[in-house]
Amino acid sequence: MSGQKAVSGAAKARKRRRPYISLRWRFLAALAALLVLTIAVLSTLVLRDIERNQRQRVESILKQRSELANLRISQTYLGDPQVDAQTFLRRSGPQLAADVSNLLSGTHVVIYNADGIEVGNSQPLSRTGNVADTLAIANQGKTVYQEADSQLIYMSPLVWTIGQVGVVQFEYSLAGDQQFYHTIALSIRTIGLIALAASFLLGLIYVQRVVHAIRKLQQATEQIRSGEYIVEPPVKRSDELGDLSEGITYMSLAIKQSMDRQKQFIGSISHEFKTPLTSIIAYTDLLDMYRDDPELLEEARCNMRREADRLLEMVEKVLRLSALEQYEFNQNAEPVELASLLAECCSRMSGKATKFELSLTTKLAEVTVMADRESLVHLFLNLLDNAIKYNVQGGEIVVSSTAEGGYAVISVRDTGIGIPEEAMDKLFQPFYTVSKDRARSTGGTGLGLSLVKQLAELQQGKIAVKSAIGAGSEFTVTLPLAPEAPKRLQRGNKSETKAT
Known part of the structure; x- marks a missing residue:
């Protein structure tokens, strides 16, 4: 009683220390966090991929335009080879910018000479912001661009056979790409929220079912704790x-x-x-x-x-019987010579057999088993005592042992009153006796065979019985041989002792 109070007090103390949070809400919180994380990661990856594809597409378009511009300007220069490249650009720059712009469907084109001075602009009234740093990099033979709001300024070196002669600049509107990106982002967020709500709802329904099943299991354990035992599973699921x-x-x-x-x-x-x-x-x-x-x-x-x-x-x-609950076979097992042990047991019971005018005969083979010697003594003394108590006057008891296929087989046979077939199933139950009058007259308690069965099983063995009314009974105990026993030739030395 005090132990139960202590356990109850410990449980209450744990409840005071930790706030109670329903398993349902823990599941839902974990599910919501997982869904939000999944949607956020997927959205980020998709949008990043869209942004990368847009950038690659724009770069590819502007690279093609740069190549076309380079080709058109160089071809025009080759048609007028009398002047140097810088003079050609300074004189023909405005016309070249206009021609390239027309070639590229009205794209704003600006041409710079090798000194970074603007020499041509397809839209003279339109001025680009501060691009000095970007232009300086382009003059080093590198393709470069910069973003300004929704505009992309792209600069590419003009390279002829004589080397770099200038820089060509294009302006590309990013408004369409940005609008597409924001539309996709909004769609993903909307779909994500809908998926989150739907998944959360489905998760809520599933978690509710799981929690309901867990509550049924909890109620079942409470019933068992209060002494109301269940005979049917409280929850029937395939998980x-x-x-x-x-x-x-x-x-x-x-x-x-x-x-x-x-x-x-x-x-x-x-x-x-x-x-x-x-x-x-x-x-x-x-x-x-x-x-x-x-x-x-x-x-x-x-x-x-x-x-x-x-x-x-x-x-x-x-x-x-109570001690057998804590019995450990591995700590007590040892090689035991059965012939000497059985002879000793028969010798101890010979006086009682003589008292009841019974003959006690042994047919023992030299076999060794791995078992607890003291337990075997109690086992066989109980079997012999049982054979004496339920025998008839002038009857016989035969004890034999032999080795068969890695096992020792020990038989205790009597010529007693026998056991009814309907009593076989109950024979090894505590306090069960076939004949209560006979048990009282001989001092039987009904515990002997129950003890024998437990002792045999604890020695890794088993016990069987054959009997018929008026024809006596034969109890057979099977025990595993010691590891070295099968290697030896098992030969029986028979001895006979009679007590009358």
Whole structure:
């Protein structure tokens, strides 16, 4: 109870430290951020690509115009070779600018000589702004341009066979390209906002469904915590949430079965403890009433001792069953010679077999298994004890061992009362006995075979049983051989011991 309070207090403290933010809003915030980032990146890339294509197209157009202008001016000069290039440009510049402008569909053309002096202008009344720096670079034989508002001023050197003789300047309007760019940018933003809104709406619907499923899973866990176990998956989906839902359902059923077994175990052990205690109390009451009855005294002594022994046996087996919950095979396993171990167990039980007028025979092969020796002792002592308790007077018990295909096979066979077929499924359940009257008369607790099964499984083995009413029972335990055991020739040394 105090542990639950501590956990609850820690949970409340965490809630106080951190503000509660619904998973829905976290998902939506992350989705919105992702969508905005995606649209921003795509818009930037698209607009940058449009701008680059526009620039390349303009440069290509102006380069072609520059080549045409260079060709037209040089051809005109070759038709009048009597003067030098600079005189030719100074005298024919205005006409050349007009001719080139007409050739280029009215483009504003300005021609400069080698000294950077304007010698021709297709639009004499139109003046260009400050282009001195740009012109100085062009006079060095480089193509250069500068932007001024919506105008692009492009300058290219006039290069003839005699070298650079001047510079030709074109003006190109960027208004159309800029308008196209702004229209595309506006369209992208509009489409982006619409896509953002649509994606956000679809994301909201999807997240709502996911959050609804998570809330169902949360409610299911709350039900399990309050003791209301679920038998059907709260969420049926073909994804991770569906897998989680099935896992929670499986966990719920496993917890329910465990709790039911625990309740049954407590009920059974309470009943089994109550029976011998009731008998002991009854005899103490009788002894108080008839203190001088020697026969009653002897009977009470024997019965009270038997019931006390039965109580002690139950306590020991319950403690061993509890200890098996923390058992670790790898920390206890060791090579164990079965022949000597089984011989020792049979020797320890021979007195009890003699008491019930039973013969105990062994047919043991020299085999070695990898197991916990102490656990094997308890396992086989319980099987032998069971064979003695449920045998008939003058009956027989045969213990044998052999090696078969990498496994040791140990058999404990008796000639007792046998086990009904309908009892086979319950035989290894705690406190289950085939015959309750026989169990009480022989001191059986119903815990032995349950303990045997758990011990066998913890040794990486298994147990099986064959039985028929009136024909006795045979319990077969299979254990893995030790790693070196299959390499040796396994030969059986048979010994027989009879107790009558």
